[in-house]
Amino acid sequence: xxxxxxxxxxxxxxxxxxxxxxxxxxxxxxxxxxxxxxxxxxxxxxxxxxxxxxxxxxxxxxxxxxxxxxxxxxxxxxxxxxxxxxxxxxxxxxxxxxxxxxxxxxxxxxxxxxxxxxxxxxxxxxxxxxxxxxxxxxxxxxxxxxxxxxxxxxxxxxxxxxxxxxxxxxx
Amino acid sequence: xxxxxxxxxxxxxxxxxxxxxxxxxxxxxxxxxxxxxxxxxxxxxxxxxxxxxxxxxxxxxxxxxxxxxxxxxxxxxxxxxxxxxxxxxxxxxxxxxxxxxxxxxxxxxxxxxxxxxxxxxxxxxxxxxxxxxxxxxxxxxxxxxxxxxxxxxxxxxxxxxxxxxxxxxxxxxxxxxxxxxxxxxxxxxxxxxxxxxxxxxxxxxxxxxxxxxxxx
Amino acid sequence: xxxxxxxxxxxxxxxxxxxxxxxxxxxxxxxxxxxxxxxxxxxxxxxxxxxxxxxxxxxxxxxxxxxxxxxxxxxxxxxxxxxxxxxxxxxxxxxxxxxxxxxxxxxxxxxxxxxxxxxxxxxxxxxxxxxxxxxxxxxxxxxxxxxxxxxxxxxxxxxxxxxxxxxxxxxxxxxxxxxxxxxxxxxxxxxxxx
Numbered sequence: 001x002x003x004x005x006x007x008x009x010x011x012x013x014x015x016x017x018x019x020x021x022x023x024x025x026x027x028x029x030x031x032x033x034x035x036x037x038x039x040x041x042x043x044x045x046x047x048x049x050x051x052x053x054x055x056x057x058x059x060x061x062x063x064x065x066x067x068x069x070x071x072x073x074x075x076x077x078x079x080x081x082x083x084x085x086x087x088x089x090x091x092x093x094x095x096x097x098x099x100x101x102x103x104x105x106x107x108x109x110x111x112x113x114x115x116x117x118x119x120x121x122x123x124x125x126x127x128x129x130x131x132x133x134x135x136x137x138x139x140x141x142x143x144x145x146x147x148x149x150x151x152x153x154x155x156x157x158x159x160x161x162x163x164x165x166x167x168x169x170x171x
Numbered sequence: 172x173x174x175x176x177x178x179x180x181x182x183x184x185x186x187x188x189x190x191x192x193x194x195x196x197x198x199x200x201x202x203x204x205x206x207x208x209x210x211x212x213x214x215x216x217x218x219x220x221x222x223x224x225x226x227x228x229x230x231x232x233x234x235x236x237x238x239x240x241x242x243x244x245x246x247x248x249x250x251x252x253x254x255x256x257x258x259x260x261x262x263x264x265x266x267x268x269x270x271x272x273x274x275x276x277x278x279x280x281x282x283x284x285x286x287x288x289x290x291x292x293x294x295x296x297x298x299x300x301x302x303x304x305x306x307x308x309x310x311x312x313x314x315x316x317x318x319x320x321x322x323x324x325x326x327x328x329x330x331x332x333x334x335x336x337x338x339x340x341x342x343x344x345x346x347x348x349x350x351x352x353x354x355x356x357x358x359x360x361x362x363x364x365x366x367x368x369x370x371x372x373x374x375x376x377x378x379x380x381x382x383x384x385x386x387x
Numbered sequence: 388x389x390x391x392x393x394x395x396x397x398x399x400x401x402x403x404x405x406x407x408x409x410x411x412x413x414x415x416x417x418x419x420x421x422x423x424x425x426x427x428x429x430x431x432x433x434x435x436x437x438x439x440x441x442x443x444x445x446x447x448x449x450x451x452x453x454x455x456x457x458x459x460x461x462x463x464x465x466x467x468x469x470x471x472x473x474x475x476x477x478x479x480x481x482x483x484x485x486x487x488x489x490x491x492x493x494x495x496x497x498x499x500x501x502x503x504x505x506x507x508x509x510x511x512x513x514x515x516x517x518x519x520x521x522x523x524x525x526x527x528x529x530x531x532x533x534x535x536x537x538x539x540x541x542x543x544x545x546x547x548x549x550x551x552x553x554x555x556x557x558x559x560x561x562x563x564x565x566x567x568x569x570x571x572x573x574x575x576x577x578x579x580x581x
Contacts, residue, residue, distance in 0.1 A: 018330055025327035077579035106480040108509040144510035144579040194413045289398075293405025300412035307419035314542045319426025320439065325541025 027162060033103065034164035035153060042166030044156035046091025047129060049100075051154055051168040052084045052136075060140065064118030072117045079148045080113075081141040083170075084121060089129035098124035099157040102141040103167055105150040113142040198299035199284055199292070205348040206280035206355070286362075287355045295351045302347065306340040425534075426544045435476065436546050441483040441507065445531060445548045446472040446514070450564035454500075454518065454571060467564045468500070469519045470571050471531055471550065475505035476512035476580050483507045485546070486536030490519045492529045497521050505533070505575070512580050516571040523561045527554045 041048040057080040060072040074080050081102060089096055102110040112123075121138040122128070128135055143151070153169040285292070313332050430436030435444040449470045454461040469490060477483035486504040490497040500518040507513040521529070529552045534545040552560050 014334065018334060021330055022327060029323045029327060075578040077581045104509070108480050109482070110508050142579075147510060190409075190413045194416060195409055288401065289405040290401040293401075293408035296405075297408040297412050300416055304415045304419045307416070307421050310421045311419070311424065314421065314424065314426070317542070318439075319428075319542050319544030321535055321543070322537045322539040322541055326539065329541065 031107065031155075032164050033107075033152075033155060033167045035167045036169060038169045039171035040168070042156045042168040044158050044166060045096045046094030047087050047089040047096035049085055049087040049096075049156055049168060051170045052086055053082075054151065054154070054170045055082045055084075056080070056148055057082050060115055060117045062118045063120040065120075066118055068118065070117055072115055074142055077145055078142050079145050081143055081148065081151065083139045083141065083154055084136065085124070085139070085154075086134050086136050087124075087129060088134050089131055092131050095126050096129055097126050098137075099159075100124070100139055101155045101157055102143065103152040103155045104143065104147045105152070108147065109155065110141050110143050112139045115140055194300060195296060198296045199281075201299075201348060202284045202295065202351055202355070203277065203281040205352045206283055207276050209349070209352055283355050283359055287358050291354065291358065295347075298347060299344070302340055302344050305343075306336055309336050309339065424542065426542060427547050428544060430546065430548045432548060432551055435474075436548065438483075438544055438546055440479050440481045441475060441477040443473060443475050443483075443485065443505070443533060443546050443548075445550065446474055448472075448550050448552075449569050450560055451567035451569035452564055453566075453568040455568045456571060458570075460568075462500075464520050467521050467523045467526070467561070468569055469521055469526075469529065469550075470569045471517045471519070472514065473505060473517060473531070473533070474512055474514045475507050477507040477509050478580065480509055482509060483513075484535055485533045488517050488531065488533045490521060490529050490550075491532055492521075492525050492527060495522070495525050504536070507577065510580055511577050513575045513577045515575040518569075518571055523564070526552050526560060527557045528552065 036042050039050065041050040043049075058074070060074075060080050060082075062068050062070040083100075083102070085100075087096065100112065104110065119138055119140075121136055124137040124139060128137070139154075153167040156166045156168065158165070287295075310332070313335065317328075317332070428436055428438055430444070432445040432448070435442035449472075451468050451470075452466075453463050454468055471490075475483050475485060484504070484506045486506075488499050488503055497519045500520050503515065503517045505513055505515050505517075517531070517533075528549065530547055530549045532545055532547050534543055537543070
């Protein structure tokens, strides 16, 4: 009886360790997301970031002060997604590194696209965020057309923490 | 000439040494560990006398048949001064107290294993490595079933696959160690009973192991 | 327990038998060692090879002794340049990233000329020219191998596509390369998967 109890106890200890490790590694190696209600800000790197709008565009037009009239079309099969944000940095000890990605179906992620078109609202730069001052910035993404209507929001990525990645959605 | 030497050295370090360590030394050391773990009268120096081992025969003055002047040199005549005895006992505990507890058991376990004979050792090493080969092929089979994945996948799931392999192979390996150790003991007993005049000899007082005797 | 096999009483025979058993064990262990094994996924030029995160295909192979870009000579080779145009498509939900590549010919492994990687976001495909500098006498059976670049790797998947250079046509490839320039696009081009 004691031998059986010892064997069962040893097996249980092994299984507990295994389950703990698989869960712990899954938490730390697999991205996890927390979708915020529409218009609610997400916290990342000492900064509150709100998604004001997420707009689909078949053509990216130059809206900068120069108004050169240039426009850029997406590659065939793709569409532009223009996201407008408002961010307020409130922790002087931290820096917002503008690591934002568009989250699609089944955890598909797209980084910001580099375009050659000037825009009225500037892009995101870490140096632009003074303490307690709202800053508006814009990010442009290129996504395949078939996923354009299945977007979950914009993920505020911070690889320095294992906490859930906030996903902000537009108002 | 240096080229030949460096090539020979590279051959020894790349080919011969891994074989000695992985193929030969590992099974033998595990068998010695099994001998220590399974215990069964791990021997002190005093017990070696009772088993008729010739160890003490190599220590001058340690046997009943040694020359008188060797015996006198080996034994202390009369008690030493108190301070010397105190220092000696502390030195003995510090440097020799572990002999019977740690080093002697390991040494005699290894000796027991190596004295089993080349045929037995060769067969044991062969069967031990067969178990390892089986484990290797089991790992290959798991790889074939699961397929290739990125490093993060293996960091997470490798312990599960290792458990599957170990659960199948480790019991076999432990049984092999137990059976091989049992066979080593049998060989040892057979050889001890075959040799004539291997009756118990009178214990000799070995001052270094005075405390070890009382310990056993 | 009696030992079931009776050996000759000669000590030398026993030692030789032990050595033979150890030698057989060593060979068996070496052959069965799973470390360094790779999940090789093979394909042929022109057809996509399916891997974990998507597909990879070899579109064309060009050879030459001069590398040009935008009509400017970038480099010349005393041997031969081989430019392999590949397309990687991220057909799954994760990014396709193949950051390591080699050309293998029998026992020769050629590293890439310059930095090379094929990275595609989900739903996109990326085309790139991967350039190698090779020794002309050793090009028979040249095979492209590409895999994910990782600091920590386990049993890893690797794509393997022979380029179609055989002993029968190797001379033709060498003749085609002599004095010929290859204009390579060393920056990747990316577009959505239709």
